[in-house]
Amino acid sequence: MLSTDLLRDAAERFGTPLYVYDADELDAGLERVRAAFGGARVFFAVKANPNLSLLKHMAGAGLGFDCVSYGELCRAEFLGLAGERIISNGPAKSQAEYDLGARLGVTFIVDRVEEVGLLPPRSRALVRVNPALQISTHDHLATGSAASKFGVTPEQVPLVLKALREAGHRALGLHVHIGSAIRDAQDFTAAYARLAELRSQTGPLEVFDAGGGWGIGADLHGIAREARHAAGVFDAELWVEPGRYLVAPAGVLLTTVVGVKRTGRNFCLVDAGMTELIRPMMYGAAHPLTPLWGGTQVETWDVAGPACESGDLLARDVPLPEPSRGDLLVIGEAGAYGAAMSTTYLTRARPAEVLRRSGEWQLIRRREEPQELWQTEL
Known part of the structure; x- marks a missing residue:
């Protein structure tokens, strides 16, 4: 995986959700x-x-x-x-x-x-x-x-x-x-x-x-x-x-914490979900998660996306330090069937994709704008 500093830099430059490849x-x-x-x-x-x-x-x-x-x-x-x-x-x-x-x-x-x-x-x-x-x-x-x-x-x-x-x-x-x-x-x-x-x-x-x-x-x-x-x-x-x-280990999905919710279960709410990475919902796939924040108090969290679907969970029962709004979470092994299977459900624009090559960032897919999603509709 790319260094924490590089991943933070990518998120700052290109925003999240963001697919990053090495x-x-x-x-x-x-x-x-x-x-x-x-x-x-x-x-x-x-x-x-x-x-x-x-x-x-x-x-x-x-x-x-x-x-x-x-x-x-x-x-x-x-x-x-x-x-x-x-x-x-x-x-x-x-x-x-x-x-x-x-x-x-x-x-x-x-x-x-x-x-x-x-x-x-x-x-x-x-x-x-x-x-x-x-x-x-x-x-x-x-x-x-x-x-x-x-x-x-x-x-x-x-x-x-x-x-x-x-x-x-x-x-x-x-x-x-x-x-x-x-x-x-x-x-x-x-x-x-x-x-x-x-x-x-x-x-x-x-x-x-x-x-x-x-x-x-x-x-x-x-x-x-x-x-x-x-x-x-x-x-x-x-x-x-x-x-x-070949491509799964070379890619990660960066997502930002938008908040937390405690309702019998602890939910870490992030800005990526089933529309960006459907594998957990479709296949029960387990992706490694790495928080880019610290803390001594570790609890078990469900990582939940923004879609209005109960199944929009990227992971369950993940041990994480207390998340705060704005923290970055890295979803690993996401270079395959991640961006490829992303959707525009809920009129959510598909994320940008960037490639780190020869010490430089290359934007290889720009983030869509909502207006682009209905251009073919009559």
């Missing part, structure tokens, strides 16, 4: 991935944080992009990426995604049998496989469970590969992504092993895409070892798709 930590996360996965091809999962300045930074570091919408493909095109540096993923792609993907020459992830007939002519494709496992993460994040909407069953894989080839497409290989924020390396071991069992039916393949979803603090080297082994079973090149792992 370019050095972004680079450190990428180095951890490359150290673990060696020569694997790395695609950044754009949905984790689509800010153009951050994407440009990652593209400059040699990463490709994993895109799951037409808008994300447009961002990749705007930054000059094309061909083998883009993956088009998702369970229900639009015709616009197929058309733009064809023009850019992307690799399509086939998510269901019927999608083979929707691909543009002579596409490159990977087949997404759902290993139907019990995944140690929130149900909403478990994309490799039997109840998930993603991927084809292992039994369908030979059929889909055959259909791709017969339709004139280049069937590169297999793709698996079992979820997000997963810390138990055994989940990945089980998923890769399940796909490796298909080798006798698929023969050698060009690509084994092991996805992402590694939780912060997970045994990355152990996961990488299993992914490399699975790729080796298919004599395939290894691809990976980190998102949250």
